[in-house]
Every structure is written in C-alpha cells, then in structure tokens.
Amino acid sequence: MTETAGVNALERQAAAVLGELIEPGQLELYALVSQYGAYEALQRLCAGEGSEALVRTVRRNLHGSDPLQRGAALLVDGQRCGARLIVATDTEWPGRLVDLAALTVDDSGAAPPIALWVRGPGRLGEVCERSVAIVGARSATSYGTHCTVELAAGLAARNWTVISGAAYGIDGAAHRGALSAAGCTVAVLACGVDRAYPAGHTRLLESISQTGLVVSEWPPGSGPRQHRFLIRNRVIAALARAVVVTEAARRSGSRVTARRAQELGRHVMALPGPVTSAMSVGPHELLRDWEATLITDAADVIAVAGDLHEVLSPAGPAVVRGDVPPRDHAVLSPDSLSIVAALPGRSSLTVEQLAVTCALTPRQVRALLPELVMRGLAVEHSGGFGRKAAVRG
Amino acid sequence: MTETAGVNALERQAAAVLGELIEPGQLELYALVSQYGAYEALQRLCAGEGSEALVRTVRRNLHGSDPLQRGAALLVDGQRCGARLIVATDTEWPGRLVDLAALTVDDSGAAPPIALWVRGPGRLGEVCERSVAIVGARSATSYGTHCTVELAAGLAARNWTVISGAAYGIDGAAHRGALSAAGCTVAVLACGVDRAYPAGHTRLLESISQTGLVVSEWPPGSGPRQHRFLIRNRVIAALARAVVVTEAARRSGSRVTARRAQELGRHVMALPGPVTSAMSVGPHELLRDWEATLITDAADVIAVAGDLHEVLSPAGPAVVRGDVPPRDHAVLSPDSLSIVAALPGRSSLTVEQLAVTCALTPRQVRALLPELVMRGLAVEHSGGFGRKAAVRG
Numbered sequence: 185m186t187e188t189a190g191v192n193a194l195e196r197q198a199a200a201v202l203g204e205l206i207e208p209g210q211l212e213l214y215a216l217v218s219q220y221g222a223y224e225a226l227q228r229l230c231a232g233e234g235s236e237a238l239v240r241t242v243r244r245n246l247h248g249s250d251p252l253q254r255g256a257a258l259l260v261d262g263q264r265c266g267a268r269l270i271v272a273t274d275t276e277w278p279g280r281l282v283d284l285a286a287l288t289v290d291d292s293g294a295a296p297p298i299a300l301w302v303r304g305p306g307r308l309g310e311v312c313e314r315s316v317a318i319v320g321a322r323s324a325t326s327y328g329t330h331c332t333v334e335l336a337a338g339l340a341a342r343n344w345t346v347i348s349g350a351a352y353g354i355d356g357a358a359h360r361g362a363l364s365a366a367g368c369t370v371a372v373l374a375c376g377v378d379r380a381y382p383a384g385h386t387r388l389l390e391s392i393s394q395t396g397l398v399v400s401e402w403p404p405g406s407g408p409r410q411h412r413f414l415i416r417n418r419v420i421a422a423l424a425r426a427v428v429v430t431e432a433a434r435r436s437g438s439r440v441t442a443r444r445a446q447e448l449g450r451h452v453m454a455l456p457g458p459v460t461s462a463m464s465v466g467p468h469e470l471l472r473d474w475e476a477t478l479i480t481d482a483a484d485v486i487a488v489a490g491d492l493h494e495v496l497s498p499a500g501p502a503v504v505r506g507d508v509p510p511r512d513h514a515v516l517s518p519d520s521l522s523i524v525a526a527l528p529g530r531s532s533l534t535v536e537q538l539a540v541t542c543a544l545t546p547r548q549v550r551a552l553l554p555e556l557v558m559r560g561l562a563v564e565h566s567g568g569f570g571r572k573a574a575v576r577g
Numbered sequence: 578m579t580e581t582a583g584v585n586a587l588e589r590q591a592a593a594v595l596g597e598l599i600e601p602g603q604l605e606l607y608a609l610v611s612q613y614g615a616y617e618a619l620q621r622l623c624a625g626e627g628s629e630a631l632v633r634t635v636r637r638n639l640h641g642s643d644p645l646q647r648g649a650a651l652l653v654d655g656q657r658c659g660a661r662l663i664v665a666t667d668t669e670w671p672g673r674l675v676d677l678a679a680l681t682v683d684d685s686g687a688a689p690p691i692a693l694w695v696r697g698p699g700r701l702g703e704v705c706e707r708s709v710a711i712v713g714a715r716s717a718t719s720y721g722t723h724c725t726v727e728l729a730a731g732l733a734a735r736n737w738t739v740i741s742g743a744a745y746g747i748d749g750a751a752h753r754g755a756l757s758a759a760g761c762t763v764a765v766l767a768c769g770v771d772r773a774y775p776a777g778h779t780r781l782l783e784s785i786s787q788t789g790l791v792v793s794e795w796p797p798g799s800g801p802r803q804h805r806f807l808i809r810n811r812v813i814a815a816l817a818r819a820v821v822v823t824e825a826a827r828r829s830g831s832r833v834t835a836r837r838a839q840e841l842g843r844h845v846m847a848l849p850g851p852v853t854s855a856m857s858v859g860p861h862e863l864l865r866d867w868e869a870t871l872i873t874d875a876a877d878v879i880a881v882a883g884d885l886h887e888v889l890s891p892a893g894p895a896v897v898r899g900d901v902p903p904r905d906h907a908v909l910s911p912d913s914l915s916i917v918a919a920l921p922g923r924s925s926l927t928v929e930q931l932a933v934t935c936a937l938t939p940r941q942v943r944a945l946l947p948e949l950v951m952r953g954l955a956v957e958h959s960g961g962f963g964r965k966a967a968v969r970g
Contacts, residue, residue: 331852456849456861459724459873468849471864471871473923478865480852530866536933 197255198222199271199299200403204258205245208401209293209415212238214285217298222271226251261404265378266393267303272296276307283448284422293415294444296422297401303377304397306345308423311368311397315345316485317424317445319417319438320354320431325463328431331455332357333364335430338482340367345396347372347424349416350385354430363391372423373400374416375408399423417441426451426489428479432466439466446475451489453479487529519544520552524561524571532568585666590648591615592664592692593796597651598638601794602686602808605631607678610691615664619644654797658771659786660696665689669700676841677815686808687837689815690794696770697790701816704761704790708738709878710817710838712810712831713747713824718856721824724848725750726757728823731875733760738789740765740817742809743778747823756784765816766793767809768801792816810834819844819882821872825859835863844882846872880922912937913945917954917964925961 199222206213212235216225228234229242230251246254262269270277277300284296302308316339318332336346336358346362348355350371362369369392373381377398380386392398401419402412420441421427427445429452432438442452454476457464470476479485522542526533535553539546553569556562562569592615599606605628609618621627622635623644639647655662663670670693677689695701709732711725729739729751739755741748743764755762762785766774770791773779785791794812795805813834814820820838822845825831835845847869850857863869872878915935919926928946932939946962949955955962 327851327853455852456857456864456871458720458851459848460720464849465873468871468873469923471849472873472877473921474867475924478849478861478871480858480861480865484865528866530862531868540929540933 194223194252195221195273196259196269196271196299197252198226199255200258200262200269201251201255202226203299203301203401204254204403204406205242205251206238207293207411207415208297209295209418210238211295214295214298218272222298258403261378262301265303265404267301267377267398267404269299269301270308271299276302276309278309278312278423280312280425281419281422284418287418287444287447293411294418297419299401300419301377301400301403302397303399304393305395306368306370306397308370308397308399311345311370312347312423313425314343315347315370315424316489317347317420317427317441318354318358318430319348319420319427319441320429321433321436321438321463321466322351322353322355323433323463324353324357324431325457325461327457327461328354328455328463329357331457332430333361335428335455335479335482335485336361336369337365337367339485340365340369342482342486343367344482344486345370347420349373349413349420350381350389350392350398352382352384354432356385356388358430359388359392363395366395369396370423371396371398372416372420373398373408374402374412376400376402376404376406378404379407381408413437414440418444421445421450422448424450426453426485428453428455428485429467429470429476430455431457431461431463433462434465434469436466439470442470442476452476453485453488455479519548520556523549523552524556527556527562527569527571529571532564532566532570534568538569587616587645588614588666589652589662589664589692590645591619592648593651593655593662594644594648595619596692596694596794597647597796597799598635598644599631600686600805600808601690602688602811603631604688607688607691611665615691651796654771655694658696658797660694660770660791660797662692662694663701664692669695669702671702671705671816673705673818674812674815677811680811680837680840686804687811690812692794693812694770694793694796695790696792697786698788699761699763699790701763701790701792704738704763705740705816706818707736708740708763708817709882710740710813710820710834711747711751711823712741712813712820712834713822714826714829714831714856714859715744715746715748716826716856717746717750717824718850718854720850720854721747721848721856722750724850725823726754728821728848728872728875728878729754729762730758730760732878733758733762735875735879736760737875737879738763740813742766742806742813743774743782743785743791745775745777747825749778749781751823752781752785756788759788762789763816764789764791765809765813766791766801767795767805769793769795769797769799771797772800774801806830807833811837814838814843815841817843819846819878821846821848821878822860822863822869823848824850824854824856826855827858827862829859831859832863835869839868845869846878846881848872912941913949916942916945917949920949920955920962920964922964925957925959925963927961931962 232239281296287294332354340362345368346358347370348358359369371392375381377400380389421444429438446452454467454470526541535546535549539549625632674689680687725747733755738761739751740763741751752762764785768774770793773782814837822831839845847860847863919934928939928942932942
C-alpha cells in the first residue's frame with residue numbers, strides 16, 4: 185500500500201466513522217471536513233476542538249472506542265454487502281452536491297454530505313449527470329402510479345437516470361418504470377444500503393443495485409429513522425438535474441423537496457391530475473403558485489431539463505450513456521448560453537424578463553440576442569423572444 | 578317622442594341594420610360608427626363613402642331596400658322575442674368591450690361590437706362587472722362536465738356571473754352550474770337570440786333568458802354559421818374579467834379564446850385534469866406554456882380575478898349584486914395598487930421581478946413597499962415580497 189493510498193484509507197475510515205457518529209447535513213462538520221479533510225477533522229473533534237455540542241456528540245457516540253478501527257470495520261461491513269464509501273475527492277463524487285453548501289444558512293441538516301455509501305455498478309457522478317428525480321406520495325393512486333411508471337420509462341428510454349427514494353407508491357413506480365425500460369435508476373435511502381426498507385421492496389432494491397445504484401449517507405446496518413427522511417430528501421434534490429412531483433397530498437414532504445430543489449437551482453416540475461383527487465393537490469399547489477412547470481410526459485421533462493442539443497434534436501440524443509453529446513452552443517459565451525437556456529419553448533419573454541431571469545441588464549440581453557437569432561437559437565415573436573418554433577419537432 | 582329619443586331611435590335602427598348588412602368585428606365600420614354614430618355611418622356608406630369593399634357589401638346586402646325601414650323592422654322582430662338592441666351610448670353597455678379596439682391591428686373581425694341584441698332581465702354591463710367566462714370542448718368528458726358545473730356553481734354562489742357560449746359540453750355545464758346555484762349566467766350566441774342553437778339547449782336558453790341574459794351581435798333570425806363562432810368568441814373574452822378553460826383538445830378554439838383574452842388583459846386560467854385525457858391537453862398546454870394560472874375551484878378563480886377586498890376577506894364579499902364593495906385600497910396610488918395586485922398569494926417576488934411586472938423601476942417599487950407592508954398588504958419573505966400570508970383564510 186503506497187503512502188497516498190494509506191492516506192486515502194485513513195481518510196475513508198475517518199469519513200466512515202464520522203457518518204456513524206454524527207447525523208449527516210451538519211454544517212460545522214461539513215466545514216471542518218472541507219477545510220482539513222475527514223481524518224484531521226476527526227482528530228480535532230476527538231481532541232476536543234470544535235463546538236461543545238459537536239464534541240460532546242462525538243464523545244458520547246464513541247464511548248471510548250477507537251474511531252479509526254470503527255471506521256475500518258464499517259468499510260469491511262460495506263464490502264461484505266457490496267457497498268463502497270465515496271468521498272468528495274473521489275472521481276465518481278457528484279459535483280452537484282456542493283450546491284447544498286449555498287443553502288446552509290443555519291445548522292438544519294442541509295449541508296452537503298461528506299461521504300456516501302453506494303452499492304451497484306454505476307458511477308454515481310456519471311449516472312446523475314443526466315438525471316431526473318421523481319418524487320411523490322406513498323399512498324399513490326393508480327393514476328399516479330401509471331403516470332409515474334410511464335414517465336420514468338420514457339426518461340430511461342432516452343438515457344436519463346431516474347432518482348427516487350425507494351418508498352412505496354410513487355418512488356417505487358419511478359424505479360420500476362426505469363427498470364422496465366432497462367434504464368439506470370438510483371435509490372437514495374434513509375437507512376443503510378444493506379437494509380431493505382420498506383421490506384416489500386427487497387427485490388426491487390436488489391434489482392436496482394444490480395444495474396443502477398443504491399445510495400445512502402448512513403453506514404450499513406443503520407435503520408430508517410423518522411428524521412432521516414428529510415435529511416435524505418436534500419440529497420435526492422441535489423443529485424438530480426430536475427425534480428418532478430407526480431402525486432402528493434396537500435402540503436406534503438414532496439413540496440418541501442420541490443422547494444429545496446428550487447433553492448438549489450434545479451428544474452422543478454409537476455404532473456397534473458384530476459382536481460377531484462387528493463393526491464393531485466400537491467402538484468397543483470406547486471403549479472398554481474408558479475413553483476413548478478407543468479409536464480405531462482418524458483418529452484416535456486427533457487424539453488425543460490435537457491441540454492439544448494437534445495431539445496434541438498427532436499429524435500433525442502443518439503449518445504450512449506457516459507458520452508458527452510456534441511453541443512451546438514459550444515462557442516457561445518456563458519451569458520448567451522444563459523439566455524438560450526431561459527428562452528421559453530412555446531411562448532416568449534421580453535428583453536426585460538430575460539434580463540431578470542439571466543441576471544443580466546436589458547442592455548446586455550439586447551446586445552447578445554441578434555447573434556442568437558442569426559444562429560437560429562432564438563426567434564422573435566409576440567413582442568418577445570422564444571426558442572425557435574420548429575425545434576420541438 | 579322627443580327629438581333626443583328620435584335621434585336615438587334612428588341611431589338604433591341604423592345600428593340594427595348595420596349588424597345585418599355587415600358581419601361584426603369589421604374595423605372600418607367600427608371606426609366609422611365611433612366617429613360619426615351609426616346613423617351617419619350608414620348614410621355615408623349608402624352614399625358610397627368608405628372603402629370599396631365595404632360600400633359594395635352594404636349595397637349588395639341592401640339590394641335596393643330602405644336601410645332604416647329594415648332597421649325598424651329588425652327592432653320590431655326583437656321586441657317580439659323579448660330582445661332589445663343596445664349600443665355603446667346605452668348605460669348598460671359593457672365598457673370592457675372597448676378593449677377589443679386595442680387588438681384590432683388588421684381587419685380580422687376583432688373590432689369591438691357596434692351593437693348587441695340582449696334578451697333577459699339582467700343589465701349587461703352590470704352583470705358582467707364581476708364575471709368569469711368558462712369555455713371548453715363540446716365533447717367534454719364526465720370529469721370536465723362535473724368540474725365545470727361545480728366551478729360555475731361556486732362562482733355563482735359568490736355572486737359572480739358565468740359567461741359562456743351555450744354549446745354542448747363545457748358551455749352547457751357552465752350555464753347549468755350557475756343556474757343550479759340560482760346565479761346569473763350570460764350566453765353569448767353566434768346566431769340570433771331568438772334561435773335555439775344547439776336545438777338540444779332550447780330549454781336551457783329559455784332558463785338563461787329568464788334570469789340572466791342571452792346576447793348576440795347578429796339580429797333575430799340569423800343562423801349560426803361556421804365563421805361566426807370565432808367572431809363571437811372575442812365578445813366572450815372581452816365581456817369577462819377572467820377566462821377559464823376547463824377542458825379542451827390539443828390546439829383547440831378554446832386556446833385561441835384564451836390567447837385573445839390574454840391580449841385583452843383578462844386573467845386566463847385553466848383547470849388541470851388527467852394527463853391521460855385528450856380533453857385536458859388544451860388546459861395543460863396553456864399551463865405548461867405559462868399562459869394560464871392553474872385553478873382547481875371557484876375560490877382559486879376569485880383569488881386571481883377578484884377585487885383585493887374579496888381576496889382579503891376569506892368569507893367572500895357580503896355584497897349583493899350591483900353594489901360596489903368597500904375597498905381597503907381606495908386611498909392607495911395606482912402604482913401601489915399595481916404592486917398589490919402583482920404580489921403572489923403563496924410565494925414571493927423580488928423587487929426586480931415586481932418592477933418588471935408592474936412596469937415600474939425597482940427604485941419606485943422599493944419606495945412604495947414599506948407603506949404596503951405597514952398596512953399589512955405585503956409581507957417580506959423568502960428574499961422577496963408576497964401577499965400577506967394570513968389573508969387567504
């Protein structure tokens with residue numbers, strides 16, 4: 185074992201035990217690990233450096249045991265169930281998770297994860313690059329289940345990864361839909377990746393871990409506790425490029441996830457349903473309050489969340505997963521790109537509205553639009569600008 | 578008969594015959610009548626003054642008869658079936674119709690009406706003051722029919738007039754819903770107000786004319802021709818304060834009406850439904866393209882279209898129809914009012930977004946907000962401003 189590998193092993197052991205000692209999302213711990221690495225953060229906490237509460241938590245949960253030995257034991261537990269622990273310096277770490285740091289205004293469990301247990305053949309960062317989280321009620325209706333399966337299958341068929349939480353109802357339908365199209369799906373759990381929770385999803389989780397990924401912040405063996413679901417939900421929102429709520433009750437947890445996703449800058453979408461259905465009240469609340477875009481199928485989702493390339497090519501991308509599709513907009517400036525991304529597909533925005541959306545001045549927007557129009561990326565209509573009318577195919 | 582009444586009688590005869598000679602919505606005729614009155618406009622056209630096409634149309638359709646005699650005969654026909662002809666100088670003329678003049682960029686049948694035949698006890702301008710048009714597909718589903726009846730009944734129960742087009746499907750459900758709540762409903766026809774079209778709605782139209790109003794631009798006896806429905810639709814949009822699409826097929830006429838309503842500055846709303854239903858594709862298109870606000874019931878509609886007073890008072894207005902409710906915002910400036918109107922009920926907008934929405938500068942918005950906050954009309958949250966959280970009741 186080389187010196188570097190040795191340091192990595194210690195880092196990993198420290199990250200493993202920190203995840204056991206301290207519930208994820210803790211801002212102080214995240215700041216310590218970001219600054220010093222997991223190993224030194226652990227040493228400092230064990231030496232009594234840090235806030236009184238955090239030091240006390242670490243001491244209480246260690247109750248005299250050696251932290252690195254415990255970390256090593258957790259890694260062995262992980263290996264036994266086919267799980268690996270990844271940290272922010274690993275290449276498969278999803279860069280998007282750092283966005284959570286911007287949210288963390290108080291210590292409410294919203295900080296980015298410091299490590300993730302993953303089980304399955306996928307490389308987490310890669311499979312989440314083109315991903316949509318589908319979330320919703322456990323007590324889904326047959327309508328919601330049907331639409332969710334269709335949506336997930338449609339996304340998977342176009343090489344989009346479907347992320348969800350493996351719960352009964354909408355979550356399960358999302359995973360099954362993706363699996364039914366031989367697509368990649370990621371289950372983010374509020375318990376260890378070796379635990380089948382809910383028990384009725386034992387075989388589903390097994391299938392997911394064979395082709396996609398089962399992910400958790402908690403070490404193998406951890407049970408699903410009530411408060412962990414909320415902490416877990418932030419990871420679902422942060423991993424995905426977009427979040428779709430297909431069914432949810434009034435003021436549900438899905439709405440919280442949607443709002444979190446919005447704060448993270450993710451696209452938030454909702455599937456409508458009958459106004460007579462209590463399970464469509466959640467999506468309708470989001471739509472009524474302009475917090476989500478209405479979608480009815482996978483094509484709608486990709487029109488919102490997809491790369492410009494995909495939107496421009498009606499047949500969908502002909503790339504295999506992991507490849508980077510060629511981009512028509514490679515030579516555009518970031519400001520121009522932000523305008524292209526903001527152009528609505530079937531309506532139009534005024535220069536002033538585009539300026540607000542893109543955080544540019546109207547003057548800047550006016551200067552950049554002619555090139556976009558010339559290149560066929562924008563079109564002027566109804567007193568504003570939209571995406572080129574024909575590109576929806 | 579006094580001289581004034583005599584002039585009015587001639588004006589009315591001229592307006593009646595002009596409505597028979599020339600299809601409504603004609604911009605040149607509207608301009609002539611606005612400038613000279615119907616009587617002089619008719620005289621000028623008969624004398625060959627005006628565009629060649631319009632003069633030719635008048636001559637062809639008159640084929641030698643005396644225009645004022647024909648107008649007088651039409652008014653007698655109207656009296657026989659209980660209808661009166663109202664013109665822009667009548668007190669019951671709905672002021673809102675003039676908004677159509679702003680739309681008329683070409684001569685495509687979009688100009689304001691010059692006269693309307695009305696049948697029923699209501700005063701058109703008054704009953705339309707607090708009104709919502711409900712439009713949608715003839716081939717409505719049982720879901721759409723159910724929701725439309727409920728919506729119309731809910732609006733009628735809160736003293737809102739329901740306007741629609743008396744067609745089968747959604748239109749019929751809208752009228753019936755309003756009648757079921759003993760409310761006022763207005764049917765705008767594409768044929769004479771004495772014609773029962775569709776025939777299956779003979780009794781429905783009779784009921785409407787007994788308590789509400791049956792309205793048409795075409796004189797008694799006129800048949801419903803294909804092109805008249807589109808011309809008629811602009812009147813529905815213009816009469817109402819808001820337009821709700823409850824069910825419509827993909828790219829339907831209802832969408833055209835909704836777009837027209839939007840251009841007129843009316844609130845446009847849509848009722849969602851199952852994404853598996855072809856009849857909800859129309860509403861979903863409007864919602865997806867941000868051209869309509871999602872509503873699920875009458876309370877949602879009133880939250881968008883109602884006076885501030887009604888929105889602030891959860892129990893709804895305690896006024897009888899025709900009364901003007903007291904307004905909390907009577908002493909606010911127009912700029913402040915526009916901000917209050919723009920404040921979202923359950924989310925928030927930044928100062929910059931409010932500025933764009935209200936066509937003010939951010940500086941102006943910042944100057945006006947403190948008073949609104951102090952008066953409890955605005956509340957700061959989530960980095961922006963919204964309507965006071967409690968006011969939704």
